[in-house]
Amino acid sequence: MKALIKKTSVLLLTGVLALGAMGCANVNAQNDEFKIGDKFTKMGDKAYVVDYKLEDVTGDNIKDNVILVGTKTVSDIFCDTLTVVVQDGKTKEYSKATYKDFGGYQDEEMLFIGDFTGDKVKDVMVSASTGGSGGIVDHMIATFKDNKPSVIFTDKENAGIDINGKYIDGYKAEIEFKDLNKKVLLDVSASKDMYIEQGIYDKEGKLLQKVEPWIYPFSQLEPIDYNGDGTFELRGYQRIVGTSNADTISHVESILKFENDKWNTKEAQYSTYLVK
Structure with a gap:
């Protein structure tokens, strides 16, 4: 039975997200720029905004766009891939963080912003229900201090106490x-x-x-x-x-x-x- 609930190994995927042809100068980092349910074309045709917050997570006292992006079909509520994308409020540059096979069902409140490391800079937590009778919810926590994304809570920690x-x-x-x-x-x-x-x-x-x-x-x-x-x-x-x-x-x-x-x-x- 344990084999049925064993998760796959972790592969951290963090880095800078290219802006493509639009360029930094043409992107306006405002709340109405990233509406839940809209496409997020910088990550492909099947990428959508599934949650959004406006908070300083880079540590420069300027609020950033914190966007949870999911890869799915337009009518589906299950996201095959969930990625936190941060647009720096000052430079307008993008960075992202996720881990391998991190997905789940879209819900109203998937993002939580708060300091988990004690460095006085807020971090990003994502919670996503995987469905099924086990009631399992997968989580991720990522830091974006100084625009250097790092995932500090992965599927290894999701396993809980052994x-x-x-x-x-x-x-x-x-x-x-x-x-x-x-x-x-x-x-x-x-x-x-x-x-x-x-x-x-x-x-x-x-x-x-x-x-x-x-x-x-x-x-x-x-x-x-x-x-x-x-x-x-x-x-x-x-x-x-x-x-x-x-x-x-x-x-x-x-x-x-x-x-x-x-x-x-x-x-x-x-x-x-x-x-x-």
Whole structure:
């Protein structure tokens, strides 16, 4: 089952976006220049503006055009490729950031602008639903300080906390949070009638079949200034499932902070069902 939700490897794609025949001097960096739903022809005939913000993300105190561009057909709401394009408010030059296979469904609020690195320059966060019963939402965070784009949150971080585990006697699951070097026991007896019917446990709680729970990637990530210092952390939500996608046995909530050029888990908590 883990193989079904494994993401592809990361390839960062950042750089300067050529303006083509129009040239810098003819582009007016105003709000009405980039309307959601309009074509963004600088990236091809199938590129559209799917979200837009006017914020300073380069650090020069001049607001920039922050454009989320998606590659799709005009009537579709799923974007095969999502790319953040920034037009510098002063120079009118363009830069862009994405990672390989980053796509999802167009929604009303996909962009969030805030400082995640602590350098007092706002960064760009994108959230995109991938659809399906797993409720997985992919995310990207990119920095554009001094017009040097860099992706600091990719599909590697989207995977969330890594776990493995197994069901054991007594209607319990032994779970190892590998990233945190922690092991816990989950009480799964809230589903014991279903497990007995499926032949996974007998009525005395003896395990009859091998079951290995797995954890889904983040279904949700919320920017949160956890300690009130002006720098945003991330609050993430994941599900641990047992015998099938419909068999949720725990929810995991974590707080992530960007420190020393990587994301560190500062807090993590899990739940156990009493009744289901």
